[in-house]
Amino acid sequence: MATKGPLHDPVVDPMIDPRTGEYAVIAPGHNFKSVTTLIADIVLTENTPLGWFFGLMVGGGVAMGVVVGITWLFLKGVGIWGVTMPGAWGFAIINFVWWIGIGHAGTLISAILLLFKQTWRNSINRFAEAMTIFAVVCAGTFPLIHVGRPWLAYWLMPYPNTMNVWPQFRSPLAWDVFAVSTYATISIVFWYIGMIPDFGTMRDRAVLPFAKYAYGILSLGWRGSTRHWIRYETASLLLAGLSTPLVLSVHTVISFDFAVASLAGWHTTIFPPYFVAGAVYSGFAMVLTLAIPLRKIYHLEDVVTLRHLDNMAKVMLATGSIVGYGYAMEVFMSWFSASHWEFFMMWNRMFGPMGWGYWMLILTNIAIPLTTLWSRKLRVNVTFLFILSLIVNTGMWFERFVIVVTSLYRDYLPSSWGTYRATKWDYMIYIGTMGLFTVLFFCFVRFLPMIPMSELRMMLPQTKVKRGGSDAETVVEETA
Amino acid sequence: MAQVFDRSSNALARMSLVLTGLIVIALGVGLDQLQRSPWVTRQGQRPDQPVPFSHKHHVEGLGLQCQYCHTSVEKSSYAGIPPTKTCINCHAQIWTNAALLEPVRHSWATGESINWIKVHDLPDYVYFNHEIHVNKGIGCASCHGRVDEMPLMYMQNTLQMEWCLNCHRNPGVNLRPTSEIYNMAWAGPSEEKPVACTSTGKGGPTAQSVSCKVVDKGGPLNVSLETTGGMTQTFTSQADLGRFLTQQYHIRSANELSSCEVCHR
Numbered sequence: 001m002a003t004k005g006p007l008h009d010p011v012v013d014p015m016i017d018p019r020t021g022e023y024a025v026i027a028p029g030h031n032f033k034s035v036t037t038l039i040a041d042i043v044l045t046e047n048t049p050l051g052w053f054f055g056l057m058v059g060g061g062v063a064m065g066v067v068v069g070i071t072w073l074f075l076k077g078v079g080i081w082g083v084t085m086p087g088a089w090g091f092a093i094i095n096f097v098w099w100i101g102i103g104h105a106g107t108l109i110s111a112i113l114l115l116f117k118q119t120w121r122n123s124i125n126r127f128a129e130a131m132t133i134f135a136v137v138c139a140g141t142f143p144l145i146h147v148g149r150p151w152l153a154y155w156l157m158p159y160p161n162t163m164n165v166w167p168q169f170r171s172p173l174a175w176d177v178f179a180v181s182t183y184a185t186i187s188i189v190f191w192y193i194g195m196i197p198d199f200g201t202m203r204d205r206a207v208l209p210f211a212k213y214a215y216g217i218l219s220l221g222w223r224g225s226t227r228h229w230i231r232y233e234t235a236s237l238l239l240a241g242l243s244t245p246l247v248l249s250v251h252t253v254i255s256f257d258f259a260v261a262s263l264a265g266w267h268t269t270i271f272p273p274y275f276v277a278g279a280v281y282s283g284f285a286m287v288l289t290l291a292i293p294l295r296k297i298y299h300l301e302d303v304v305t306l307r308h309l310d311n312m313a314k315v316m317l318a319t320g321s322i323v324g325y326g327y328a329m330e331v332f333m334s335w336f337s338a339s340h341w342e343f344f345m346m347w348n349r350m351f352g353p354m355g356w357g358y359w360m361l362i363l364t365n366i367a368i369p370l371t372t373l374w375s376r377k378l379r380v381n382v383t384f385l386f387i388l389s390l391i392v393n394t395g396m397w398f399e400r401f402v403i404v405v406t407s408l409y410r411d412y413l414p415s416s417w418g419t420y421r422a423t424k425w426d427y428m429i430y431i432g433t434m435g436l437f438t439v440l441f442f443c444f445v446r447f448l449p450m451i452p453m454s455e456l457r458m459m460l461p462q463t464k465v466k467r468g469g470s471d472a473e474t475v476v477e478e479t480a
Numbered sequence: 481m482a483q484v485f486d487r488s489s490n491a492l493a494r495m496s497l498v499l500t501g502l503i504v505i506a507l508g509v510g511l512d513q514l515q516r517s518p519w520v521t522r523q524g525q526r527p528d529q530p531v532p533f534s535h536k537h538h539v540e541g542l543g544l545q546c547q548y549c550h551t552s553v554e555k556s557s558y559a560g561i562p563p564t565k566t567c568i569n570c571h572a573q574i575w576t577n578a579a580l581l582e583p584v585r586h587s588w589a590t591g592e593s594i595n596w597i598k599v600h601d602l603p604d605y606v607y608f609n610h611e612i613h614v615n616k617g618i619g620c621a622s623c624h625g626r627v628d629e630m631p632l633m634y635m636q637n638t639l640q641m642e643w644c645l646n647c648h649r650n651p652g653v654n655l656r657p658t659s660e661i662y663n664m665a666w667a668g669p670s671e672e673k674p675v676a677c678t679s680t681g682k683g684g685p686t687a688q689s690v691s692c693k694v695v696d697k698g699g700p701l702n703v704s705l706e707t708t709g710g711m712t713q714t715f716t717s718q719a720d721l722g723r724f725l726t727q728q729y730h731i732r733s734a735n736e737l738s739s740c741e742v743c744h745r
Contacts, residue, residue, distance in 0.1 A: 162515050162640040203484065216484045221493070 015305060023307035023380070025120045026459055030302065035456045039449050040205050042298050048446065051297065056442045062435025069429035070145055078148050082422040087408040091426035092146030094400040095433065097254055098282070099139030100180065101275075101396060103187070104247050105283020106132025108315075110190060111243035114236065120311055122455035123303045126198075127294065128287050129191040130450070134440040135286070136184045138433040143176060145429075172256035179253040186246055190239045196222050197232065197454040251279045258403060264341040265349070265407030268333070274326030281319040281365075282396035284312050288389035290441070292382055294450070303451060306380040313385060316392065317373040323399075324366045341412060349406045353419065357402050364395030521640060526632040527597045530583045539628035539664065546620055546627075546662045557609040561596055564588050599633045600624070607745050616729050617655040618647075621664045628664040648737040652722025655729070657692030668718040669694075675721055678712040679728060690728040 017024050026035070073080055083090040106128040113121035144153050156177045158166050167174045199219035206212045222228060255275035258266040288309065295304040334346035349358045369392055372378050379385070410417045444450065457463065518524050538544050547553060549562035564587040571581055587594045602608055613623075620627065625636025637643055647654055657675065660666045669675040677692040695714065715721040725731075736742070 160512065162638070162642050164642040164645045212484045 023305055023310060025123070025305060025307050026456065027302035027305060030460060031462065032457050032460065035303065035460065036201060036205070036453050038300070038303065039451045039453050039456070040202060042445070043202065043447060043449060044205055044207070044211065049297075052442060052446055056439060059435045059438030059442055063432055063439050064435070065428040065432025066141070066436050067432070069425050069432055070141075072425065073145060073429070074150065078146065080423060080425045082420055082426055084418055084420070086411060086416050086418050087405060087420040089146075089404050089408060090420055091422050091430055092142045093257075094397065094404050095430050096139050096142035096146075097275075097400045097404075098397050099135045099142070099433065100183075100251065100254055101279035101282045101400075102286045102393075103132040103135035103139065103183075103283065104251055104276070104279035105287050106130070106135070107183075107187060107190075107243050107247040108280050108283065109287070110194070111240040111247065114240040115244060118311075119459055120308055122459055123300075123305075123451055124287060124291060124308055124312070125455070126191075126194065126448075126452045127290060127444070127450045128283075129187060129194070130441065130444045130448070131283075131286060131290060132187050133184070133191060134437050134444070136180065136187060137440065138437050140180055140184065141433065141436075143173075143180070172253060172260050175253045176257065179250045183246060183250045186239065186243055190236075190243060193232070193235055193239065194452060195448065196220060197224060198449040198452055200224060201453055202449060248276055251276045258407075263407050263411055264339065264345040265403065268330065270326055270329050270333075274323065274329075277319045277322035277326065278396055278399060281316055281323050282393055284316045284319070285389040285392035285396070288312055288316075288385055289393065292386045292389070294445070296382075298445075298450075300451065303456060306382075309382065309385055310376070310379045313373050313379040316369065320365070320369050320373070320392070324370055327362070327366065344410075345407060348410050349402060352406065352410065354402075354406050354409070357398055357406065361395055361398040361402050364391045365399060366395075369395075516638065516640070521635070521638040523635050523638060526634045527599065529597055529632070530594050531580060532632060534631045535627045535633060536629055536631045553610045554614050556611055557607070559610040564594060599635050600639060602639060606743050608743065614661055615658070616651075616731055617658055617661070617725055618651075619654075619656050619661045619663065619666055621666065622647075622654045622656075626664055644743065645738055648742070649734040651731050651737070652726050653718060655722045655725040655731075657690070657694075657725070658688065659692060660694070669715045669721050671716050672696075674714045674716045676712050676714045677721070677724060677728075689730075690725065 014029075015024050015027055016022070030038075081090060081092070083092075109121050109128040110125045110132075113125075144150055147153060155165070156167055156174060167177075169175075196219055199215045200222035203212055203215040203219050206215055252272040252275065255271035259268055259271035261267060291304055291308070291312075295301050331346055334342040337343075349355070369388055372384070372388065405420045409420050514520060538549075539546070549566055550559040551562070553559040564584060567581075567584045568588050571584060575581055576585075583594055586592070614620075623637060627633070656666055656668070657677065667673075674695045675692055676695050677690055680689055680691045713724060715724065731737075
């Protein structure tokens with residue numbers, strides 16, 4: 001198997017490309033049929049693995065935390081949470097930013113890497129996009145429920161009403177509504193358009209009449225003609241071009257929720273790029289968290305190879321370094337600003353009553369990943385990467401915790417200093433959203449092709465045009 | 481392999497596209513209409529009052545002026561519903577045996593209030609002030625409709641915020657001389673019935689600083705106005721009169737009048 005054998009011995013390891021010495025993006029020996037079977041059979045199988053039912057059940061049980069938590073929240077009010085004055089933002093906002101951040105890697109993989117013509121994205125793009133959408137679902141819950149009167153949340157939408165009242169378009173929280181709803185819409189459209197050719201394949205391979213109908217309707221009569229493909233590729237590129245600024249602006253808007261405020265620790269101009277880098281960082285960590293078990297359980301090592309894990313780890317290293325730079329700049333500017341408040345904010349962050357949060361953040365986000373990810377040996381160590389991805393996700397949660405809580409609970413007026421202690425309802429809803437995510441993701445894995453077959457087929461050696469060769473006109477050209 | 485979908489699916493697919501669009505549009509239009517419909521606003525609905533009091537009979541028929549019963553309308557934020565005493569002023573002698581009036585007599589005998597049902601019921605986060613409107617030249621009929629023609633009370637207007645704001649942003653269209661406030665039939669100046677106004681010089685922020693008279697074309701042209709030598713202007717359109725009165729009454733700008741604290745304290 002891929003993980004075994006000496007690392008750089010092409011003679012021993014068939015996964016290593018003998019020409020470049022790199023790990024192959026797709027294991028050798030595959031053809032159109034074999035990759036199609038590999039992926040389509042996961043969905044079209046008659047024997048759903050027991051583990052799937054088990055996972056769905058566990059996820060569903062945990063997701064009950066959201067249902068119960070939100071029901072109680074709506075009945076009793078936001079006072080069941082640990083939010084108080086001055087710390088009026090707590091878990092809800094932390095988790096919102098955390099989930100939205102996780103979603104961003106999916107769009108990065110599907111859009112930005114497409115613009116850069118990184119073909120290795122093809123194997124991971126579909127489930128990364130699914131991750132985006134489900135993360136946005138989890139994230140989108142929080143802005144709706146953390147308001148005291150959630151049944152009036154539609155007032156955030158600009159619609160002609162009998163009050164002649166419109167949203168305040170100068171509030172970043174109103175921009176959040178537009179950013180997140182646009183992000184969710186575009187992500188779903190991009191995801192769906194990408195799946196249309198695969199739905200065609202599923203329709204043609206399905207045996208059960210119901211499956212034929214279902215995938216037939218979803219594939220919208222896709223026949224795979226040249227016209228279809230030209231338009232499909234154009235639409236994909238356009239959507240990628242649109243999603244790229246979108247993904248950067250969405251998390252920028254979310255960073256504005258803080259940066260626009262005048263609070264020491266929030267009012268920082270570095271937030272937009274630093275939040276986006278953090279989003280990609282945590283997002284890639286989540287992709288790894290999902291990819292590593294997926295390739296193991298569904299035997300996808302041939303298409304999600306060590307090359308992918310290595311590349312993702314490199315992106316994490318890059319974005320993690322940007323995040324590290326962000327932390328360093330925050331510390332530096334707190335000193336350089338000569339502002340008493342900034343200085344105190346940073347001192348309090350490090351050595352105040354919640355200093356442990358800051359050092360957890362430094363440990364899990366900076367110390368562990370940024371020292372280890374330089375090593376290629378560790379980057380292709382599946383177990384290590386999996387554990388690291390969990391560590392980084394924890395770290396990125398702590399980043400938002402530190403930003404939200406430690407800036408709020410001790411600010412300008414010492415008479416309004418307080419503390420923040422999350423209640424069981426905070427934890428229940430947060431953990432519940434993980435269950436919700438799990439349920440959605442398990443359904444995705446079971447019913448939709450989790451790896452784009454059409455894009456994998458284009459990467460196979462037999463699609464490559466041999467320039468000037470006699471068979472140049474007969475092979476399928478790679479159009480991406 | 482057999483076809484999964486037969487030819488009729490083509491029509492279904494096209495129809496579903498069109499229908500989706502139509503349904504979305506219909507939903508939008510429907511909701512927009514619904515929020516302004518009488519079903520939501522309760523316009524024109526006549527609730528069952530304990531006594532079927534007829535404004536038509538008392539105002540149109542008997543010629544009572546509004547303030548006879550709603551005494552505090554010029555002095556208080558609340559116009560007031562008359563107490564049983566006001567009814568008894570007359571009904572101690574008139575229709576003393578009418579079954580309709582039994583709740584009134586009962587109230588008078590026991591001291592229990594009559595449970596009138598509020599037709600114009602604003603939410604309690606709206607601090608409506610009657611006094612300011614009456615004193616700044618808004619007649620009863622502008623908001624409450626032709627109450628003198630209502631056998632049973634109902635709401636003429638929506639009382640929705642957009643309705644309030646429409647006037648606060650452009651009060652001129654509804655302004656009238658303070659002498660015409662309780663005139664339910666006031667129709668605004670016209671070529672046939674111009675309005676002559678002049679400043680009385682009494683100043684102050686209330687409407688008492690201007691004196692107006694309706695001029696009937698057939699009547700005398702020299703109207704007697706209470707003046708201190710100001711120029712008498714004659715208006716033949718509501719637009720001109722509104723502009724003049726806005727200025728004379730010192731009515732604040734649309735910006736100030738649509739600021740939240742005007743109504744929501």
